[in-house]
Amino acid sequence: MKSINYELQEHALFSSQWSLLYCLKKNGSMTQKEMAEYLHVESPTITRTLLKLEESGYIKRQSGIDKRERVVSLTEKALACFPAVDESVRRHERNMLCRLSPGEKQQLARLLEKIDYSEERR
Amino acid sequence: MKSINYELQEHALFSSQWSLLYCLKKNGSMTQKEMAEYLHVESPTITRTLLKLEESGYIKRQSGIDKRERVVSLTEKALACFPAVDESVRRHERNMLCRLSPGEKQQLARLLEKIDYSEERR
DNA sequence: AATAATTAATTACCTAAGTAACTAATCGGA
DNA sequence: TCCGATTAGTTACTTAGGTAATTAATTATT
Numbered sequence: 001m002k003s004i005n006y007e008l009q010e011h012a013l014f015s016s017q018w019s020l021l022y023c024l025k026k027n028g029s030m031t032q033k034e035m036a037e038y039l040h041v042e043s044p045t046i047t048r049t050l051l052k053l054e055e056s057g058y059i060k061r062q063s064g065i066d067k068r069e070r071v072v073s074l075t076e077k078a079l080a081c082f083p084a085v086d087e088s089v090r091r092h093e094r095n096m097l098c099r100l101s102p103g104e105k106q107q108l109a110r111l112l113e114k115i116d117y118s119e120e121r122r
Numbered sequence: 123m124k125s126i127n128y129e130l131q132e133h134a135l136f137s138s139q140w141s142l143l144y145c146l147k148k149n150g151s152m153t154q155k156e157m158a159e160y161l162h163v164e165s166p167t168i169t170r171t172l173l174k175l176e177e178s179g180y181i182k183r184q185s186g187i188d189k190r191e192r193v194v195s196l197t198e199k200a201l202a203c204f205p206a207v208d209e210s211v212r213r214h215e216r217n218m219l220c221r222l223s224p225g226e227k228q229q230l231a232r233l234l235e236k237i238d239y240s241e242e243r244r
Numbered sequence: 245a246a247t248a249a250t251t252a253a254t255t256a257c258c259t260a261a262g263t264a265a266c267t268a269a270t271c272g273g274a
Numbered sequence: 275t276c277c278g279a280t281t282a283g284t285t286a287c288t289t290a291g292g293t294a295a296t297t298a299a300t301t302a303t304t
Contacts, residue, residue: 005259005292016260031166033282045261047284068282069271099236111230127262127289138290157254167291168253190252190299248289250301258292271280 003096007088011081012056016049018089018104021058030074031064125218129210133203134178138171140211143180143200151195153186 004015013021025036030038032046039046050072053059058078061070072084097105128139133205135143145157154168161168170192175181180200183192196204219227 014259031282040262042262043283044263049260066270066282070283077289097237100233104233104236107229108233110232111222111226115218119216136289153252155279163290164292165253166255166293186301188252191251246304247302248303251299253299255294255296257294259278260289260291262287262289264287266285267283269281269283271278273278274276 004089004092007092008085011085013058013085016045017053017058018085019084020046020049020053021074022086023076024059024072024074025082031069031071033069035072074091126211126214129214130207133207134206135180138167138178139175139181140207142168142171142175145232146181146194146196146200147204151193153191153193155191156196204206 004018008014008018019039020035024030027034027038032043034051035041036043036046042100049059050059057070057075060075061072063069064071065111100108124240126140130136130140141161142157143216145160146152147154149160154165154172157163158165159166172181172183179197181194182197185191186193222230
């Protein structure tokens with residue numbers, strides 16, 4: 001499912017990076033722990049991906065009141081390019097799922113969520 | 123979906139390795155090209171995974187009539203442990219999908235195949 | 245028949261994610 | 275209050291996969 005990297009490459013982004021940006025746009029500033037839980041991903045994955053996003057100026061990290069935590073937020077740069085990237089990702093997803101009817105898409109989402117739930121309790 | 127590695131680890135196997143063994147059991151001896159096409163995976167992935175399987179004595183590779191090709195087949199060791207591993211993988215899959223009814227499982231397979239088909243033509 | 249084009253496999257380098265072990269900060273109980 | 279337990283994040287190492295470039299063998303073309 002990484003064909004989406006094709007749409008992202010013109011913004012010098014990879015799919016894993018985009019999901020973090022999207023997460024921050026949706027939820028506002030978050031700690032890395034919160035991001036990991038929200039995205040169902042381990043913390044080293046978050047660390048790694050944020051490091052690259054920080055290098056390329058898409059996010060910044062400030063230490064919170066709890067000095068262990070690092071609060072992550074989007075930079076101006078990220079906010080500026082967000083709509084364009086978002087649009088091209090959505091276009092790609094529409095294209096990807098174009099052989100499914102709206103009903104089928106809903107079915108699929110439901111089934112995958114059921115499986116994901118099983119996965120969590122183990 | 124890598125929770126399956128838990129069942130596999132007692133046989134010192136990883137999920138990617140198991141899919142190659144399963145492929146060979148189902149289809150008999152194959153070239154690496156054939157395996158890559160059958161599994162929808164690139165050839166370097168096959169090379170890498172086979173190397174490890176060869177080291178641990180699960181497969182052997184003989185050069186075919188066409189000297190570019192390497193014909194891969196299961197060793198006695200692989201054939202011997204196959205039933206036990208197969209059973210524990212199946213048990214895991216049943217467990218994984220236990221929240222889906224037989225009808226839902228069929229639905230899911232159908233939907234995923236449709237998407238996979240879209241993915242191929244791109 | 246000799247050379248050009250194609251093909252199977254490998255190598256090197258990349259993204260993506262997980263586990264285990266570690267550090268530093270915070271919290272809790274004696 | 276101080277020391278042990280917990281927690282957030284990082285580092286090191288691993289699986290799993292992809293693309294691009296390379297090598298060696300085969301096929302096609304002139």
